[in-house]
Amino acid sequence: MTGGGTRLHAGAWWLWALGLAVTASRTTNPVVLGLIIAIAAFVVAARRPATPWGKSFGYFLKLGVLIIGIRLVFTLLFAGAGGSAVLWTWPVVPLPGWLSGITLGGPVTAQAVLWGLMDGLRLATILACIGAANSLASPARLLKSVPAALYEIGVAIVVAITFAPQLITDVQRLRTARRLRGRPNRGLRGIMGVALPVVEGALVRSISLAAAMDSRGYGRQGKRSPTARRMSAGLLLLGLIAGVVGIYGFLDSSAPVGFGLPLIIIGLAASLTAIGLAGRGSARTRYRPDRWGVREWLVSAAGVVPAVTATIAAVNSSLAMAPSWEPLALPQVPLLVVVALCLALAPAWIAPATGQTNHARRGHRRDTPDHVPGFDTTTPRQAVDA
């Protein structure tokens, strides 16, 4: 991560990951989905930076397992779906008339279970892709490349993202403090008891952050006049409205022909102009912006190619991409998609190495606070002196 241009543009990582996510969304074939997770994990293991958020991939995987579990429970409860291989039959629970579309109980078929599993797996895979992007390039880094006009919105998002983990440590800290006073700290009462102080603490923190940002020059106005500012804001609003109406017209088949597409184009053009105009007046500069070079093109392509292949394959060879499990048999493997996916492994070599260990290990004297894995009850402030 050190030195000029030795790290990959955050946008390239996100494009690559989104490409994989699109690929996953096009299929329920377990072979393809498993392959995508494996590729994401491999690249993350090879190229993640040695930062706290670099470890977030694991959490996303766990979340994925949870989603598969939930999806399976629903499948088992609301059986109802077709399929020939009946595994067992639940007693049917009679539901009131206004719920006539839903059946609770009934025969559970192997096909339904497989469908549920694969559907859950698909969601979990998409999550894994997002998790990979998160690990490889934190959203905060992505912000560095956002157009200047959208900077303020971006800051709000990043502050919100960093507050979430802070809230969790706050809850833990205040729950242990509640126990110290001999009050219940577990279960619903424990959570309710700390809710108010946690929100209060978050408010106090955001005020002090705002004060810090203000005294460090955040929000200084450039040379733009108020009129220019209002013009670009108005243009952006118009562009967005035109875009929304255009998309509506495009999707609604009853709308007059030739109504949707032009409006979308006009809307897009107006919004881009507004963003460009607003950006020109900004006084901000950027420290060491990520550069977009050959490596970035290659990494993005490694994600986009499988996505395109999978989208085409989903139309042409739908059986391999979405197995019907009727009869119960191993699904066909969409060879072309698998070959394209192998390309997505390439970033593990194309992207520059991040030196995962060399600076994390250095200077153990007082440089590293005792942040021991699995021992995370201390807040950052307490970790100072844990």
Added chain:
Amino acid sequence: MIILDRVTITYPGATQPALSDVSLHIPEGEMSLVIGPTGSGKSTLLGAMNGLVPHFTGGTLSGSVVVAGRDTAMHPPRDLADVVGVVRQDPMASFVTDTVEEELAYTMESLGIPPATMRQRVEETLDLLALEHLRDRALLTLSAGERQRVAIGAVLTAHPRLLVLDEPTSALDPAAAEEVLAALQRLVHDLGLTVVLAEHRLERVLEFADSVILLPGGGRSIRMGSPADIMRDSPIAPAVIRLGRAQGWQPLPLSVRDARRQAGALRQCVIDRAQHQVPHETQAQTSPAVPADLTVDVVKMTVGYSETPVLRDIDLTVRRGEVVAIMGRNGAGKSTLLRSLAGIHRPQRGSITVSGLDPAQLRGPALTTSIGMVPQDPMDILTFDRVDKECAQADLDTPATAGRAAALLSLLAPEIEPHQHPRDLSEGQRLALALAVVMSGVPHVVLLDEPTRGLDYAMKARLADQLRDMAAAGHSVLLATHDVELTAEVADRVIVLAQGSIVADGPVAQVVLASPVFAPTVAKVLQSPQLRDLPGFLPMTPESLSQLVGSP
């Protein structure tokens, strides 16, 4: 550089102005130290220097504040960001980005400094503050001293002409504090920066200051002058000044080094006394412990789950009525030890018993009557919006008689009104409230984590009295602290932790005098080979020294 002209600041809803009729002139290149009791308006004064008061906090300001030729009435804080750099008490709360390098660049980005210049200044600042090896590190993983240096660096990159710091060393161990102060020294000397800092621990910074601004509080008017001038009769004085005043030294020594040069006669006098009454109580203190007296018994305890546990093989016993100070640098495991004793962390190996019970199993009144813990931030255990509600709840939580917490509080801090919000109290008052709440359960063991942070000398003296009373009443008191003077004053025993192990454990005089880092001022001044073998004899505070030798 800074000119305040008849400045009066009143916060909305306040009956009294926070600052009234202050006129000051701080010249360029000077290092000014702002001192005063808590609540005397130090933070308000610092806030006014970059316009945060009143632009951000609200309230009204009459008179004028002019910084580097700009009137803060016309310039909000963001427009002063290129001339004033502000470092606040808790650096973590003011970080905007998440890695060291980006944090250093943030202010420059807002100011629109060209990328090439930014790059150069970041590299310079990394070197200036010795942060080069941390440049890619996430801010969350830094130690307290490193965070403080990053926070200073983050405002320095904008090349401000004035640096304003609010208690930059209060959360730091003595060594880390020295690193930060050394960095500040270099900035004043090499870059000609004007520095204004508020600090409670004067013993660390007094010798570096060019001038002192004293805010006496209580409506008395502000004074500014040379350190020696102000210290002659300042109500806020570190141990070295109190020693110099008690001994009538002229000129008044501002540093341990100055004091040592004048202490020849005094040292000889102490040595004489020592040689006359050698077989003193030193032996009597270390009588073997009676098992029934033990309130804390820790055997071979290891806490944390990795190859590098936070605490490793800790053996510790504490008796009734004993005050034990736990010292060691930031991150040595002091807080974790206290938290383990309170049952927050379970040991991976080994055992803990506190008054005969396993603390991790305790809940409800069983806990509040055996262990009372005041965490680093007392606000953690204060959850109500009024002081009286807090006390009432404390009586419900413990088997104590009604009104006990309120009675204790009126003893500790009589000035607190029952209808106040705990968040509006000063640091010292919050600590008093938390202590009252905790002590209402009459716990056998009292645990205090860094209790002197943000306390002025008067409050510290009050805390020391309370701790002694608690010990006399049979409570065992354990406190984790960086404050060597407090340790010297109240502790019977000192434990030094390093990298999760106990490296020293013994009577306060023995441990503290053996180390240059932990020795209190008086000991440093009197240090001599003849006294080295009689550690139990050496007085620890200027007051006890005066009792021994009498004032001239």
